[in-house]
Amino acid sequence: IMLEVNSPEGFWNAPFEGEYFVGRKRGYHRIYPFDRFMELRNNIVEKLENIGISVKYHHHEVGSTQLEIEVNPTTALRAADGILLVKHVVRNVAEKQGFLVTFMPKPLNDEAGNGMHVHQYLTKNAENIFAGESRGDVSEKCLSYVSGLLYHCPALMAFTNPSTNSYRRLVPGFEAPTHPTFGFADRGAAVRIPGYIKEKKNTRIEFRTIDASCNPYLGIAAMILAGIDGIRHQMEPDKIHGGALPGSLYEAAESLEKDNDFLKEVFPGSLIEYWIKMKKKEHQMVMAIPHPIEYQLYFDV
Incomplete structure (x- = not known):
């Protein structure tokens, strides 16, 4: 299996994207237009709220194309249920917008x-x-x-x-x-x-x-x-x-x-x-x- 990782904000695309890319390890809380995924996260959060998962906030993380959505506290069992639902919603909303999502702990060297x-x-x-x-x-x-x-x-x-x-x-x-x-x-x-x-x-x-x-x-x-x-x-x-x-x-x-x-x-x-x-x-x-x-x-x- 071979996968090619690509993203419009990736630092490896700097020669082609002008100034609007996220530098290596410099993505924490980057804002638009550097952060190319604000709309995607907004759509994900809307879906999550609609199915009863309360979201505290979302933002761009440190890594290239790395995003965080933090949900609000709940009971242990509901938290475990919520983790699976969040992963399902994130993958499906992203796919509809042309993105693939991974939750791998270390996808990029x-x-x-x-x-x-x-x-x-x-x-x-x-x-x-x-x-x-x-x-x-x-x-x-x-x-x-x-x-x-x-x-x-x-x-x-x-x-x-x-x-x-x-x-x-x-x-x-x-x-x-x-x-x-x-x-x-x-x-x-x-x-x-x-x-x-x-x-x-x-x-x-x-x-x-x-x-x-x-x-x-x-x-x-x-x-x-x-x-x-x-x-x-x-x-x-x-x-x-x-x-x-x-x-x-x-x-x-x-x-x-x-x-x-x-x-x-x-x-x-x-x-x-x-x-x-x-x-x-x-x-x-x-x-x-x-x-x-x-x-x-x-x-x-």
Whole structure:
């Protein structure tokens, strides 16, 4: 299969498009006429609102032809439903306007990858229990929830980052997480506590490793279970000392093999075993195929 990527705003078309192109890694919040996709996003958002998916905003992202549409918070199950509906609507509206859409985590080399950052908080009696007076104006329960995400992150990634392409995105230099860390307003952390939130009722954390290649029902459920495990064991983020995150799908599957008890309250053991088996097989299948760059490096050895 060969695909040629092209776009009227792509930096590779600079000689033909005059000044109206988006420079490499310079697309964040670009406006028309540099941003050629405003009309497309407006049409997508209109369709989403019509089917009951509330949109917070949309804008051009850092990468060439990279776009973001952020939806408003909802319950976990409705969020998982919404992810599939958003992908369906985006693809169909784009196709009608002559565009193809991919949610691949890393479709273009040396460009920012596509994450699917998931903001989350827990409520009890309609109160946000992540709000508090600890570091970053969050509660101790929030910090324990974050700790659970960090502690189980390597295993968690077998569900939240379940494609071989996921790990081409999680590399240094592109605001993508590479270590199980958390930070305030830190776009390179695996878990970020947004620094722009002013009202306690909106306090939340953001899990940033996850991408849209995941099954959202499994990915979201696994995140919640990891966080709740942190609360149950009163974990503290300062005591989570992990190395680098998995660098491949195989490593993530191996991590899940070693650390999966936190999932078993909801995930059947047979599902976990089958998932590990298939993800290792998927990694091995991709690794067995010669890569185009290998021809450049080794063809004439």
